[in-house]
Amino acid sequence: MRLELALFIVMSGLFVLSLTIGPVAVPAMDSLRALFDTSYGALTLVMQEIRLPRAILAILVGAGLGLAGAAMQGYLRNPLAEPGLIGVSGSAALGAVLAIQTGMFAASSLGLPLSALAGALVGVFLVMTLAGPRGGSLTLILAGIAISALAGALTSLVLNLSPNPFAANEIVFWMMGSLADRSMTHVWLALPFVLIGACVIAITGRGLDALTLGEDAAQTMGINLFRLRLLLVFGTAAIVGGTTAVAGAIGFVGLVVPHILRPLVGARPSRLLWASAIGGAIMVQVADIAVRLILPERDLKLGVVTALVGAPLFLHLIYKTRKDLP
């Protein structure tokens, strides 16, 4: 529990820090006071409508992706698994891209996220239909890869045929993932999906622990693999769908965070779930703070930073642990 507590304290500290950073230069204490005190006028508006949703979303998105990544790795018994593996992030991205292309995006601030969620839903339906209710984990991976490839191809097709260079530009930027200019509406949209997904994944901990010894052994220890798979796919889909809808595609969080924290929790899949959720929140918060500090005027995208930090970190981990990998 000590590790989780330490991570939680770091996460809370970053949350406060995140609130004090922005293009409007204000003393830290003033900005924090303005969050609760409406007499600050415009600053209160900035805090409540711009910085607070951004800081909350960083935690929500990061925690969701970290949790889903740990669950996915536990279920597939593979340290290279990540939440996007089941094709949901690809299909959510396709939904968002269609919304941008058709102009639904401009009609309402909810047009894009809702379309992304619809894409995620179609994706999870296709994956479950393809993989079948009783198939092993391999069929699930293959179905996920197929759906991701299809969604990627369709996304490219939309870009390819886009008559409007501005829409194409918009799509490319959206796909890089960002938390800039989000409102509380986005928080309220993502929150239920991440919460439901987290609750569903929470009940898989026992099954994931048992799966350490393989599917046959887990089944004879009383684990219903069919139910576990259903919970896992829908939990992951809810989280990935919800977070992709509001933040775009943010890679490497669900892959790297469980990998870093695994040795610190004695490699137990159930304990890794929660450590990974807090760790994911920390990683996205750090990246989102970095985005605002490094190149504030160039609108650096969050997904670019997580990938830039995540990929070398991952390479380092592979290099370090390659003796243990089969």
Next chain:
Amino acid sequence: MSLLSVQNLGVTLRQRPVFRDVSFDLHAGEFVGLIGPNGAGKTTLMRACLGLLPHAGQSSLSALSLAERARTVAWMPQAREIAWPVSVERIVALGRLPHLPAGQALPPADKVLVDAVISRLGLDAFRDRAASRLSGGEQARALIARALAQDTPLLMADEPIAGLDPAHQISTMQVFRQIADDGRAVMMSIHDLGLAARHCTRLILLAEGGILADGAPQDVLTAALVARAFGITAWHGDTPDGPVFQPLEVV
């Protein structure tokens, strides 16, 4: 008391019948060795008994609910899968999972049991080591300990002693025999007929799509049956040190 009752069990995999009309009962106190040539269907038979495979006929285990079955039988698959570098102690403690409500920490009584099986398998020195990084033989013992920690009346294992050195093969057979003598039943598939002859109380010979022989080791490992099922000659006799079975030549 019958701990497993199998009637007319049959399995067909990819349109090919593996075996059919297999019937037997396992009783408390029995240590049953399931023997047979490669491909006879020993693993398939045990998985079907456990309800892990679709099958014709009845097995008293596959009729149970998942939770009841987990408290009735512990199963050790042949593939020694340990996905993560979890400590040996944690691996063994996983055996207590079917007995605990979700989310509950290990109660003191269960801890005592876990400690006892760790000692019984000689794993005290390894308890904090990552199980996935141990040698094959040590992993096998950790997984046997895990199955024992499940503390079920029936234990089924698929070639649990394959890959162990002679000392650990013998001591593992002795542990299984003790468990049976304590009033439980053990069924394991085994290729080493010498160890099977020496330690098992009963042998079931699976060959030619069904049970070819079922009984005391000396009645199953006869020259005729061994030649027919395995295509070998063997010497089988009683010595002052107990029964000895030694395969000799391929027929």
